[in-house]
Amino acid sequence: MQLTVKENKMLKGAFGPGAAEAMRIIVALGEAYDAPRMVEVSRAHEAFGASESSTWFLELFASLNARCVVPTTCNPTFDYEYLEKVGKCLPREDTDLCRRTGEARVKLGIIPSYCCTPYLQENVPRVGEVIAFSESSATPYVNAVCGARSHRESANSALAAAICGRVPLYGYLLNRNRKGEILVNVDARLRDDFDYHLLGYAVGKEAGTGIPVFDKMESLCTSPEDLTSLGAEMATSGAVSMYHIIGITPEAKDLKTAFGGKPPKKTITVTDADLRRVQRVNSQPKGKIDFVMFGCPHYNFWQVRDVARLLEGKKICKDVDFWVLTSPTTRNLAKVMGYEGIINKAGGHIIGGTCSDQVCWERFYRGKVGVTDSLKAWYYNVHRGISFILERRSACVAAALKGGF
Amino acid sequence: MTKRTISFKCHKITGGLGRGESLISADDICFYGADPDTGKIFEKGHDLEGQSVAQKVVIFRAGKGSSVVQGEGLHQLKKKGTVPAAMIIQDPDTVLVAGAVIWRIPLVDRVEKKFYKYVKNGSEVEVNADRGRITLTVESSQGSKGSREKK
Numbered sequence: 416m417q418l419t420v421k422e423n424k425m426l427k428g429a430f431g432p433g434a435a436e437a438m439r440i441i442v443a444l445g446e447a448y449d450a451p452r453m454v455e456v457s458r459a460h461e462a463f464g465a466s467e468s469s470t471w472f473l474e475l476f477a478s479l480n481a482r483c484v485v486p487t488t489c490n491p492t493f494d495y496e497y498l499e500k501v502g503k504c505l506p507r508e509d510t511d512l513c514r515r516t517g518e519a520r521v522k523l524g525i526i527p528s529y530c531c532t533p534y535l536q537e538n539v540p541r542v543g544e545v546i547a548f549s550e551s552s553a554t555p556y557v558n559a560v561c562g563a564r565s566h567r568e569s570a571n572s573a574l575a576a577a578i579c580g581r582v583p584l585y586g587y588l589l590n591r592n593r594k595g596e597i598l599v600n601v602d603a604r605l606r607d608d609f610d611y612h613l614l615g616y617a618v619g620k621e622a623g624t625g626i627p628v629f630d631k632m633e634s635l636c637t638s639p640e641d642l643t644s645l646g647a648e649m650a651t652s653g654a655v656s657m658y659h660i661i662g663i664t665p666e667a668k669d670l671k672t673a674f675g676g677k678p679p680k681k682t683i684t685v686t687d688a689d690l691r692r693v694q695r696v697n698s699q700p701k702g703k704i705d706f707v708m709f710g711c712p713h714y715n716f717w718q719v720r721d722v723a724r725l726l727e728g729k730k731i732c733k734d735v736d737f738w739v740l741t742s743p744t745t746r747n748l749a750k751v752m753g754y755e756g757i758i759n760k761a762g763g764h765i766i767g768g769t770c771s772d773q774v775c776w777e778r779f780y781r782g783k784v785g786v787t788d789s790l791k792a793w794y795y796n797v798h799r800g801i802s803f804i805l806e807r808r809s810a811c812v813a814a815a816l817k818g819g820f
Numbered sequence: 821m822t823k824r825t826i827s828f829k830c831h832k833i834t835g836g837l838g839r840g841e842s843l844i845s846a847d848d849i850c851f852y853g854a855d856p857d858t859g860k861i862f863e864k865g866h867d868l869e870g871q872s873v874a875q876k877v878v879i880f881r882a883g884k885g886s887s888v889v890q891g892e893g894l895h896q897l898k899k900k901g902t903v904p905a906a907m908i909i910q911d912p913d914t915v916l917v918a919g920a921v922i923w924r925i926p927l928v929d930r931v932e933k934k935f936y937k938y939v940k941n942g943s944e945v946e947v948n949a950d951r952g953r954i955t956l957t958v959e960s961s962q963g964s965k966g967s968r969e970k971k
Contacts, residue, residue: 468892
């Protein structure tokens with residue numbers, strides 16, 4: 416790989432030991448993928464959490480005095496102060512990891528957004544921008560919907576890129592690797608974001624690392640929450656980091672453009688029956704529930720508003736915990752707009768900066784049954800011994816009021 | 821029994837020199853599934869279940885698992901000194917590559933096809949990532965058609 420004078424200096428330590436170590440990672444990735452050179456990035460998002468290796472990796476770079484040179488946001492951990500305030504206490508080892516992750520992030524100059532959907536508010540790229548985003552659900556959104564260009568970064572490689580301000584040139588950065596491969600005909604009614612969760616999970620399983628192209632979806636509502644859900648699930652059941660929707664996403668004016676003039680490698684059709692099957696096969700049988708979890712990926716303002724409307728003037732069953740996970744930014748907006756008050760009054764919580772895939776949930780709910788509208792939340796909590804019933808938002812809220820189905 | 825060495829070309833991902841017994845895995849590896857004290861893989865049903873990766877030259881197709889989990893595993897092995905001596909893979913990903921850099925494990929891919937014909941579990945292997953060479957010690961009856969380099 417051809418490095419510039421500045422890049423060579425960085426590698427040799429002229430910009431400090433942190434930048435040198437980060438550069439070694441980026442160069443190794445360039446070697447692995449035969450990149451001819453580096454390209455500069457304009458923003459980054461790192462997907463670390465509160466776990467021993469996440470904390471260790473962040474602290475390593477903080478101890479080397481590394482700093483992010485481009486705007487860099489971060490994934491959520493968990494708001495243990497709020498959890499303790501509402502009587503959900505955690506062992507010291509968990510809260511220590513969480514606190515240390517936060518401290519290292521500040522030293523590295525990372526924006527404390529604590530949100531897994533940064534592309535909606537805190538860190539929004541434009542078409543064609545080269546960026547370094549980790550977080551499996553964020554990568555498809557920034558590539559497909561924003562039209563930006565990001566590798567499927569790991570938390571580690573995204574942080575390294577943020578520190579060097581560079582990524583190697585390969586993969587999704589190149590036009591030829593962004594073209595569609597699989598044609599998806601959607602012959603199903605998509606009523607709300609829950610149906611997009613199901614659709615994403617069904618397509619991801621078929622697509623693997625391929626690039627799906629959705630056709631005949633122009634007439635449907637494709638809101639930010641629909642597209643967030645679609646991408647998150649395709650990156651859960653598969654490893655999709657790029658997709659197209661004809662007439663909607665910026666690189667898919669028509670079928671010919673989306674496929675780069677080539678025929679699809681395969682065609683799949685997704686029907687209503689397929690969506691219902693995804694729900695049925697992966698859901699726990701309906702019965703009593705211990706808790707409700709919304710916000711994987713983080714609920715946006717409109718989804719929070721929807722929950723508040725469904726709960727207004729009602730009371731959640733006293734045996735059911737009720738959580739809406741969102742970003743600190745959205746929680747603040749919900750507070751000002753009175754939605755937090757409505758949710759609290761009904762007996763529920765809206766919690767900021769907290770992820771569904773963190774150790775705290777295992778402490779509270781191992782062996783318990785929850786209800787959620789997210790297959791991703793279910794999938795990543797299997798190893799924590801938590802089971803989930805899968806339902807759309809309105810049905811989840813109804814179950815919360817009754818204590819189950 | 822006489823022994824001789826055969827050398828194979830490979831492609832460097834991360835540099836360094838690693839030497840040890842080979843350990844071949846048919847399954848992709850997540851190092852979170854290894855016991856840090858012994859380096860033994862405990863993942864149920866894994867091809868390497870019960871075998872230790874410590875100081876071995878581990879030969880596998882690719883890494884697996886989320887960035888946090890894979891990183892956690894390598895971090896624990898490094899702390900206890902039970903990391904592999906080198907890794908020979910076929911399909912690199914950003915998580916494994918970043919891990920190999922941070923924990924200073926030589927990592928190579930694109931090895932000449934015939935390497936996979938000669939290598940067995942427990943072979944003596946040297947990975948010189950910087951030179952892009954893998955040297956395998958074999959019994960002299962093996963590999964008569966290989967590109968040999970007599971010791």
